[in-house]
Amino acid sequence: MELHKFVEVESEKRTSTSQWSQDPIKDVVIHLSVLQTNVALRQFSSLENIVVSGFSGRASGHAYKIENFGLRLMNNANEVYTMTVPNTILTRGDAILAHASGQNSWIVPIWENPNFVLLSTYLSPIWVKLKEIMKLPANWDSYGAVPITTRTIAKTIEILVESFKIQHRLGYERIIPFVAPCADGSIQAEWEIGTKQLEVVIPASENEKISLLRVSEDREEFKESTISSPEEISDYLLWLLRE
């Protein structure tokens, strides 16, 4: 079975103005009438920060049939942008890549939970890596490592989105972290700015906390700590980003 099949969707812009690409989006609506489900929406100030999570789908075996799956994006001028996924069958592990003209977005079904996660263009390089990580078989490190679950991938995405929210708020360039799997099924994300480094380990177990390591190379200082939720990472990223 192909685990990560991408389906390009057709997009259709239903607005007569040309402001779309400049205005921040204030609302996101996912039409999931066929799936008959609820979507928890988190609203952010721009397309690049949109995440839709908390989707609970109606599973029938290992396949979902999606008919006329529509994604409607609205900016603060109430211009509506609609993307439609053609009739398709998604099997476990499939992902849909949605292209809006000039602004790529990602819709990633995370099947174990399952969640739909809509991510921004600049997460796509990391998504490429996360796809590789998701495919790792047992004993991938030759020392008996366990595979990485989609739950851990989804948690990692939450952390990354938090990091991008903070960077966006502070007006920073996007700093793409290095992402690596760990032998125990956790995922490590690493940021490095100047003499500062931040390592975040997203555990495979829900019962474990997220662990962090801050390194100040100039002071030869190593500080370890833990947090319970992805939102708590903001203080550590602020430490990393600020002079």
Next chain:
Amino acid sequence: MKKHSSGLEKISDEDGLYRTIHPLWIKDKGITSAAFKQRPPLDSRLVGRHSLGLSVDIARLTTPEKVLLSHPGYGIGIITASFVLNLKLVIFHAPEPSNYAHAIVFGKITGSMAKLIARSAKLLRYEEVFSPILPQGQ
């Protein structure tokens, strides 16, 4: 000369240790500390060698070619026993049927320790070990 009475190899400060490095652990500059992190598995059914500690090979008992023979694209992280021992970790020889050089770094490897080990490690890439042999004159 470098053997315990048990027949197992003694590991001295001067020994080099090889750790197989998965391609996803290789960074632009060196190796991620994730390569040197070991924690107990979540599911006892999935217990592997890694649950015992950090698996390495004793350099003087093997070769880079042997280590990477069945792992194309992987690398080797070369660390010194003295560096590991200075972190108050223990290394013991744990030969396996197919790998006499196998050893285990035992002890709680914290995030800071893994970072220090990664920083000290020298990366030997697969291409460096198995570089193509060009005919003479080329």
